[in-house]
Amino acid sequence: xxxxxxxxxxxxxxxxxxxxxxxxxxSDVGGYNYVSWYQQHPGKAPKLMIYExxxxxxxxxNRFSGSKSGNTASLTISGLQAEDEADYxxxxxTSISTLELFGGGTKLTVL
Amino acid sequence: EVQLVESGGDWVKPGGSLRxxxxxxxxxxxxxxxxxxxxxxxxxxxxxxxxxSKTDGGAADYAAPxxxxxxxxxxxxxxxxxxxxxxxxxxxxxxxxxTTDQYNHGYGYWGHGTLVxxxx
Numbered sequence: 197x198x199x200x201x202x203x204x205x206x207x208x209x210x211x212x213x214x215x216x217x218x219x220x221x222x223s224d225v226g227g228y229n230y231v232s233w234y235q236q237h238p239g240k241a242p243k244l245m246i247y248e249x250x251x252x253x254x255x256x257x258n259r260f261s262g263s264k265s266g267n268t269a270s271l272t273i274s275g276l277q278a279e280d281e282a283d284y285x286x287x288x289x290t291s292i293s294t295l296e297l298f299g300g301g302t303k304l305t306v307l
Numbered sequence: 308e309v310q311l312v313e314s315g316g317d318w319v320k321p322g323g324s325l326r327x328x329x330x331x332x333x334x335x336x337x338x339x340x341x342x343x344x345x346x347x348x349x350x351x352x353x354x355x356x357x358x359x360s361k362t363d364g365g366a367a368d369y370a371a372p373x374x375x376x377x378x379x380x381x382x383x384x385x386x387x388x389x390x391x392x393x394x395x396x397x398x399x400x401x402x403x404x405x406t407t408d409q410y411n412h413g414y415g416y417w418g419h420g421t422l423v424x425x426x427x
Contacts, residue, residue, distance in 0.1 A: 199351065230412040234352070241404055241420060242344075242352060247413025285352050289412045294370040296342075296354035296412060 200225065200286055200299035207305040213274040216302045218286030219267060224297055226267035230289035233262055233271045236301075237282045245284075246271060273304070281306040309333035309416045311405045316421030319395055323425070327390040329405030329418055336386040338362065340408040343379065343390050346420075347401040357408060358388060372398070395425045 201219040208214040218225065218233075225231055231249045234242035244253055246262035249269065259274045269288070273280055286299040315327040329341070342357035356369035358379045367379040378391040388405060402420040409415030 232410070232413040234414075236352075241417035242414070243417070244410070244413055244415050247410035247415075251410070251413075253410065253413070253415060287352070287354070287412070287414075294354065295357070295368050296370075298344075298352040298354060301351040 200288060200297050202284075202286060202299035202302045204300070205303045205305065207307055208273075208276045209307045210276050210278065212276050213272060214276060214304065216271045216273075216284055216286075216304070218269040218271070218288075218299050220269075220288055220290075220297065221267055223292045224288040224290035225264065225269050225286075227291065228289050229264070231262065231264060231269040232287045233260075233269075234285045234287070235280075235282045236285065242285065276306050278306050280304060311407070311416055311418035313403065313405050313418040313421040316403065316423050318424040318426065320427050321396060321425055323395050324391070324393045325395065325423060327392070327403055327405075327421055327423070329388045329390075331386045331388070331405075331407075334407070334416070337383045341379075341381060341388040342406050342408055342414060343388075344404045344406055344414070345399075345401045345423075346404070347398075350401070353401075355390070355403070392423070395423075397425050399423060400425050 233246040236242045250262040343355040358367040376394045381388045404420045405418040406414040407416045
């Protein structure tokens with residue numbers, strides 16, 4: 197089963213907004229509101245930023261927001277800051293075989 | 308403070324076995340669904356499997372690449388979850404993270420990871 201599809205890299209300047217897409221199928225992203233987003237800095241464990249498409253865990257900045265349309269979910273980071281530079285992964289529940297799918301990851305560079 | 312501490316990562320030859328442990332503290336372990344996620348060097352995250360709480364049946368589910376080779380178990384008296392890995396392959400190389408399914412398929416707590424190397 198293929199991973200969810202994310203762009204390999206995105207970039208933006210401090211203060212700007214960027215959006216990372218995550219494309220799946222009707223058996224995962226499109227069929228369920230169980231999409232999550234994780235931030236991972238080099239050598240560190242992933243950190244949950246968004247769950248159930250558009251919910252933020254306690255302590256996560258409201259600069260991070262999530263949405264979904266059809267089979268594609270999106271993570272938007274507004275007011276980019278240097279510390280946002282990291283890898284970002286989406287994940288989704290799937291009804292086929294493997295219960296959870298991750299995206300291939302997107303490297304965010306803050307210029 | 309929530310802590311997940313993995314241990315047991317090591318170097319092993321192809322075909323060998325390894326058991327990883329994850330000791331949990333700071334939350335009600337008996338109610339938690341615990342998962343393992345791995346990451347090959349320089350690659351993305353891959354879900355390995357999860358075990359439900361005993362009150363929810365205690366069953367384990369696995370990703371296709373590890374089904375039949377890996378087994379997840381838990382000991383609630385020690386707040387510990389295990390990952391028994393048999394018939395290891397080079398493609399199993401990576402850092403293995405223990406995590407909690409805290410938010411309906413949103414993994415909120417993560418350990419620091421433990422490295423598994425498979426090589427002859």
